[in-house]
Amino acid sequence: MALVEITVIPLGTGSTSLSDYVAGCLKVLEQSEGVKYQLTPMGTVIEGDLPIIMGIIANMHEQPFLAGASRVSTTIRIDDRRDKEGTMESKVLAVQNKIIRPGGTD
Template structure:
């Protein structure tokens, strides 16, 4: 089974209010992982994969800003771990889009 995990890594105590270089460092970790899918959003990143593997990657993402000079890091994680059927990012989006085109659509 796959889990969907939304993660936001927030470096604090940096030299600038711009965080894009820290985000890029975290995404490099995900780009190197061939066994997961991910999608960057304006406020975080959604990762799809085996929960243990994703949590391992999130731990590495949390450490990345420290390696890049941050004094403090606050990481928020939301986990959608559905076990009655396979869930994917694309499937969740499609379910909502289908209901937008069909008035009164239900699960």
């Protein structure tokens, strides 16, 4: 299972606000099957099979053009671990379990 972080940046929109474009990209994800995703302040993390995610990314990249952007810059980071299954939650928990909390254990 792969974890992919994607940031889609529409350019040439005539506005500094991008939330409408982000919403359009998230609609692509909502209509996709076989993946989980989490919106973050600076991008979106997608969890699933890499070939499926890559198709979704192509559709997300296209979305701002359909909404009137004249240029789109998309950044993708892929974490594709094959020796064991990793999820968004398991990666966060692995770090949290190593943090020593006052009055607790690590």
